[in-house]
Amino acid sequence: MKTSIIIADDHPLILKGLNDFLIEKKYNVLASAVNGKEAFDLIERHRPEIAILDIQMPFLTGLEIAKKSKELNYETKIILITFEKDEAIYNQAKSLGIYGYVLKEFALEEIEHCIDAVSKDIPYFSQELLSYLEAEEAPIEIESLTPTEIDVLKHISENKTAKEIGELMFISFRTVEKHKSNINRKLNLTPTKYSLLFWAKENKSHLK
Template sequence: MTIDKKNISIVIADDHPMLLRGLFEQLVENGYSVVGQADNGMKALELILTLKPALVLLDIEMPLLNAFEVFKMAKDKLTETKFVLLSYHKEKEYVLQAKSLKINAYLLKDDSFFTIEQCIHAVMNNEEFFSPYFKDSLLRNTNDKLRQFSQLTGSEITILKRIAQNKSSKTIAEELGVSIRTIDSHRTNIIKKIGLSKETNTLTNWALLNKKAISEL
């Protein structure tokens, strides 16, 4: 579907002044309507809720609130703004976290403006978009992980979150008021559903590696 650039209201947020100015100038020069700029997460959230832009380009790591926190708070207010994350982070854990929250897009800050335009077009057509840097195999692997998460029960997710905080079965059992045997039984079920080996500490190591995504379940 063809999109009129002038009708796409955009808020941009980045705590690096030069990057913020450069992105603003590129968007304006290419016919987009930038209605607000923010240099921290709290201001970005205020602009999103006040201006209700069609789209926000949001740096992941900012003062006061990070992009994931801004996204969750904005969605709690039922905003229809579409979110595009901007980051230098190329680790799969960040992609998994973005996908688990169903954020519309994830770009790298060294992507070209042509890629940014491709992303805007895709997102405004209700499609997700991830930087070309991320190979299809990584995105498929990330989707597989999300499907694995979807198989877990509420109790298993509660326990998995605590495992991702590197807590022992004994500590988790005390916090939840259940027996260690119950926790170990849940751990066994989680291992089966996720498809991990039964070796000692395999689940803990996996949970620590995917801590960011697990915290958002």
């Protein structure tokens, strides 16, 4: 059985389209909701592996549901689907531990890739969104990185693990972890589980 999922969107056509698509692809869609309160009730009742939520919904937004779920330590991984290309919303989503962020205009093209990544514990953020938010100039901190550290970041942006990076660069796992620690320090990042992954994906075009 594929990943268990609940979905929520207050727009009936989008909800039906997403529901039909996921069922056609043999996903285990447990239930659907038309507002945030119903969506949170479904998460509490079913504890699905993944919840695909619209950001803007009546009663509770997707972000508010994510916040409540995080406070209650629910293990459901949340994917947001939205038309919003807003940096503040994106940053808030990251801070709440959102696993996926997909733009609605690309939802049916990207949702399978997103679910696949999230099921493997890898966050997925729409490349279209990242490209839109990307600053024209490279962050000044990049200048402090060595060529080896840049290479490590390139591999991280491609979802490579420390073990895989070590094999590709012919260095030990421990050396990779040391590079990651140095990069976090130079970029002034809080060393959370996905801090380098988010930074690397957001700045991928500058990692030449």
